[in-house]
Amino acid sequence: xxxPSRHSTKSEERRxxxxxxxxAVVIYWAxxxxxxxxxxxxxxxxxxxxxxxxxxxxxxxxxxxxRMFKDPYFWISLKNNAYIILVSVFGQIPLGFIFAYAIFRKxxxxxxxxxxxxxxxxxxxxxxxxxxxxxxxxxxxxxxxxVQHFKPGWRSTFLLDPKRAIIPVLFVILWMxxxxxxxxxxxxxxxxxxxxxxxxKIDGATEFQTLWYVILPALSGVIVTTVILAISGSLKSFNxxxxxxxxxxxxRTSVLALYMYDTAFRGAPNYPMASAISMFIVMLSIILIxxxxxxxxxxxxxx
Amino acid sequence: MNNTATPQVKKRxxxxxxxxxxxxxxxxxxxxxxxxxxxxxxxxNSFKTTQEFLxxxxxxxxxxxxxxxxxxxxxxxxxxxxxxxxxxTGISTIGIIFFSLAAAFAFAKIKSKATSFLYGxxxxxxxxxxxxxxxxxxxxxxxxxxxxxxxGVLIPYIGLGLPIGIYLCTEFIKSLPDSVVEAARIDGASYxxxxxxxxxxxAKPVIATVAIMNALGIWNEFMLINILVSRSDLLSLPVGIMxxxxxxxxxxxxxxxxxxxxxxxxxxxxLVLRNRITQGVAAGATKG
Numbered sequence: 001x002x003x004p005s006r007h008s009t010k011s012e013e014r015r016x017x018x019x020x021x022x023x024a025v026v027i028y029w030a031x032x033x034x035x036x037x038x039x040x041x042x043x044x045x046x047x048x049x050x051x052x053x054x055x056x057x058x059x060x061x062x063x064x065x066x067r068m069f070k071d072p073y074f075w076i077s078l079k080n081n082a083y084i085i086l087v088s089v090f091g092q093i094p095l096g097f098i099f100a101y102a103i104f105r106k107x108x109x110x111x112x113x114x115x116x117x118x119x120x121x122x123x124x125x126x127x128x129x130x131x132x133x134x135x136x137x138x139x140x141x142x143x144x145x146x147v148q149h150f151k152p153g154w155r156s157t158f159l160l161d162p163k164r165a166i167i168p169v170l171f172v173i174l175w176m177x178x179x180x181x182x183x184x185x186x187x188x189x190x191x192x193x194x195x196x197x198x199x200x201k202i203d204g205a206t207e208f209q210t211l212w213y214v215i216l217p218a219l220s221g222v223i224v225t226t227v228i229l230a231i232s233g234s235l236k237s238f239n240x241x242x243x244x245x246x247x248x249x250x251x252r253t254s255v256l257a258l259y260m261y262d263t264a265f266r267g268a269p270n271y272p273m274a275s276a277i278s279m280f281i282v283m284l285s286i287i288l289i290x291x292x293x294x295x296x297x298x299x300x301x302x303x
Numbered sequence: 304m305n306n307t308a309t310p311q312v313k314k315r316x317x318x319x320x321x322x323x324x325x326x327x328x329x330x331x332x333x334x335x336x337x338x339x340x341x342x343x344x345x346x347x348n349s350f351k352t353t354q355e356f357l358x359x360x361x362x363x364x365x366x367x368x369x370x371x372x373x374x375x376x377x378x379x380x381x382x383x384x385x386x387x388x389x390x391x392t393g394i395s396t397i398g399i400i401f402f403s404l405a406a407a408f409a410f411a412k413i414k415s416k417a418t419s420f421l422y423g424x425x426x427x428x429x430x431x432x433x434x435x436x437x438x439x440x441x442x443x444x445x446x447x448x449x450x451x452x453x454x455g456v457l458i459p460y461i462g463l464g465l466p467i468g469i470y471l472c473t474e475f476i477k478s479l480p481d482s483v484v485e486a487a488r489i490d491g492a493s494y495x496x497x498x499x500x501x502x503x504x505x506a507k508p509v510i511a512t513v514a515i516m517n518a519l520g521i522w523n524e525f526m527l528i529n530i531l532v533s534r535s536d537l538l539s540l541p542v543g544i545m546x547x548x549x550x551x552x553x554x555x556x557x558x559x560x561x562x563x564x565x566x567x568x569x570x571x572x573x574l575v576l577r578n579r580i581t582q583g584v585a586a587g588a589t590k591g
Contacts (some may be wrong), residue, residue: 027465035443120573236432285430
């Protein structure tokens with residue numbers, strides 16, 4: 001911290017502080033804290049459109065929340081969020097780690113090239129990705145034609161079948177975001193002192209032993225971070241699914257964010273219930289933050 | 304975060320045995336093909352007419368049909384979409400950088416009791432799922448008459464980009480020696496001058512990181528702008544492409560051309576700034 005010099009008075013320092021900080025604080029609070037507060041209030045009312053400051057609505061207690069918990073589509077959406085988390089935790093994270101490890105230890109050549117290729121899908125607009133894969137999986141799409149080479153008469157009906165439509169969605173999510181985990185693991189692997197790994201090797205440790213006893217324990221914090229990322233990432237899967245399936249068929253590929261969007265904008269708008277859903281997602285996020293902090297404390301930081 | 308440190312430079316690749324290594328190569332090549340094939344397929348089909356696509360969705364076009372591009376460009380109004388996307392991305396990114404640096408400078412180098420509360424508030428925003436606020440944001444925007452305006456898009460973009468920006472900038476400015484600011488203060492420079500002439504020039508590396516991270520995210524942002532704006536002259540690229548594809552769902556030739564037009568900017572941006580983007584993603588994740 002800077003000690004006040006002869007020329008600076010306390011009040012000048014204070015004024016400078018607030019001038020520098022205020023624009024960011026005002027904008028940030030205006031688009032987060034204020035809507036959050038707004039959302040809490042709204043979720044307890046029966047507001048049905050029109051100017052809000054006409055106060056043409058009543059407080060209905062927790063009715064919107066009760067309706068949400070009774071809505072089967074809420075549970076379908078929540079379940080799909082859970083599937084996305086599972087794909088991340090058991091697909092993207094292990095794959096990302098294995099790729100990062102192979103590249104870091106130079107177990108394969110062309111590491112840079114593979115890294116670029118695996119991360120590439122993540123930079124494309126999820127809207128483009130969604131439309132592209134929807135065409136790919138459609139009954140007239142190339143998947144049908146490819147499989148017909150082996151199995152004449154077969155048609156890709158994945159995206160039409162309510163029970164299976166989530167499978168291509170999960171596949172595309174895996175396709176799109178495995179590279180993100182690769183990059184995170186690789187960056188953290190590169191923080192290792194080469195001497196530590198050399199020492200393990202001189203002591204006669206095999207590749208697997210080095211991985212298991214030296215590298216993995218040191219990365220436990222990073223692994224926790226990636227799991228948290230996977231959970232918050234599943235709450236952000238709106239764009240891709242919106243473009244790829246729109247939550248259909250029969251809303252079976254919906255996720256919480258899309259469920260909230262549908263409640264607010266499709267058919268008769270129901271803003272209070274959408275706000276209740278919004279609050280539910282916020283609560284999930286808060287639980288997540290508390291959980292992260294707890295894990296962080298237990299493992300003693302994430303470096 | 305320095306990628307130039309490559310331990311074990313002289314290590315031979317065959318350490319883990321030939322079989323696991325072969326499997327590793329197969330998986331990696333598999334993923335590479337999975338990345339490239341759909342993209343190449345998309346480009347090839349953008350040169351077919353819709354009739355040809357329906358008969359022959361896999362092979363090369365019999366006759367290369369280039370007209371999809373000018374037709375899609377005009378129908379989807381890509382000139383406007385590009386202009387809007389550049390404006391939204393450029394202005395928000397500059398705003399995020401400027402406000403982040405200003406607040407970060409105060410947090411890092413001026414003592415105040417408010418810092419722990421205010422900075423803590425921003426840190427929470429990194430983990431917070433911003434998407435959850437889209438409905439209240441829309442209603443607020445609507446109430447204030449900010450829907451269908453550019454400023455109504457820019458304010459949330461800037462606000463939601465601040466947490467990670469402020470986190471990265473504050474950590475960076477904290478790492479600069481206090482003596483830099485002290486010396487300037489003794490010479491009689493105001494905090495504003497110190498910010499403009501000392502902090503900003505010194506913060507170039509972190510500015511680049513924050514800029515790249517936000518630019519890509521805002522360029523691809525869809526969820527918020529989709530509900531905040533409906534006037535066709537204010538749409539961004541992703542919204543425009545989504546609307547175009549909805550309206551012309553069965554006109555595959557033009558649709559593929561539109562998808563290619565939407566893919567080229569971000570992919571070239573990535574290929575040019577690969578290392579910087581990679582570092583940014585990793586830097587953002589260590590606290591996100």
